[in-house]
Amino acid sequence: MKIIMLGAPGAGKGTQAKKIAEKFGIPHISTGDIFRANIKEGTELGKKAKAFMDKGELVPDELTCDLVMDRISSDDCKNGFILDGFPRTIPQAEALSKALSAKGEKMDYAVDIEVNDEAIVERMGGRRACAVCGATFHLVNIPPKVEGHCDSCGGPLILRDDDKPETVRKRLEVYHDQTQPLIAYYEKEGILKQVDGMLPMEEVFNKIVQLTGE
Numbered sequence: 598m599k600i601i602m603l604g605a606p607g608a609g610k611g612t613q614a615k616k617i618a619e620k621f622g623i624p625h626i627s628t629g630d631i632f633r634a635n636i637k638e639g640t641e642l643g644k645k646a647k648a649f650m651d652k653g654e655l656v657p658d659e660l661t662c663d664l665v666m667d668r669i670s671s672d673d674c675k676n677g678f679i680l681d682g683f684p685r686t687i688p689q690a691e692a693l694s695k696a697l698s699a700k701g702e703k704m705d706y707a708v709d710i711e712v713n714d715e716a717i718v719e720r721m722g723g724r725r726a727c728a729v730c731g732a733t734f735h736l737v738n739i740p741p742k743v744e745g746h747c748d749s750c751g752g753p754l755i756l757r758d759d760d761k762p763e764t765v766r767k768r769l770e771v772y773h774d775q776t777q778p779l780i781a782y783y784e785k786e787g788i789l790k791q792v793d794g795m796l797p798m799e800e801v802f803n804k805i806v807q808l809t810g811e
């Protein structure tokens with residue numbers, strides 16, 4: 598099973614991708630998480646990516662595409678994988694199609710999680726991420742059991758640097774401009790599935806599982 602998660606920043610791609618990866622036993626590949634791990638480790642890639650991420654802009658395709666193509670050619674991706682936050686531009690989608698078709702493969706589904714812009718701004722302001730394991734919570738919708746601490750590992754919960762309101766607005770603008778065209782791209786490819794992301798988390802998950810026919 599090879600799935601792409603599409604959707605605006607804060608639509609719930611990460612939340613759902615994690616659950617789907619567990620259900621199907623396939624790796625969850627989030628380019629945002631890969632960049633954040635590199636920033637934390639102070640790598641060259643991390644330094645370059647941070648400059649764009651802090652402004653709410655996309656990291657250039659040439660830094661992103663090779664990284665993903667390398668990752669999906671690993672052994673653990675043989676039975677499939679779930680891409681969260683990639684592709685995000687038409688050239689990225691074309692690079693992915695090309696790399697897969699060279700192996701006689703293609704993606705099975707592109708799942709677009711639809712959430713309106715007002716709800717996005719509210720979700721991002723309330724999102725807290727664990728500084729240690731990356732698990733995400735929401736102050737109102739998915740509160741941690743102990744305030745300020747991760748349910749899974751007890752680590753401190755922080756507001757992501759790019760979740761500040763002015764950066765969220767810029768990310769939404771970039772999404773509408775550069776990423777939304779992928780909906781038409783995958784519709785044309787015949788693999789687009791749309792899900793109402795305003796529903797509660799569990800319902801969104803059940804709908805995604807249903808549409809994969811499992």
Ligand code: AP5
Binds near residue numbers: 656738801
């Ligand atoms: P990335 O980390 O991918 O961020 P994003 O797309 O902006 O998406 P988010 O992670 O913010 O949101 P999400 O959809 O995963 O939502 P979540 O599940 O957390 O990318 C960050 C940056 O890296 C980019 O801006 C860019 O600079 C760079 N980058 C990454 N990939 C790139 C690429 N391919 N090319 C170029 N640059 C790239 O949910 C959000 C909140 O809502 C949470 O608090 C959650 O608990 C809550 N929530 C989730 N579902 C529900 C629900 N159904 N009801 C109520 N609350 C919910």
Ligand code: MG
Binds near residue numbers: 610611612629682
């Ligand atoms: Mg995410």
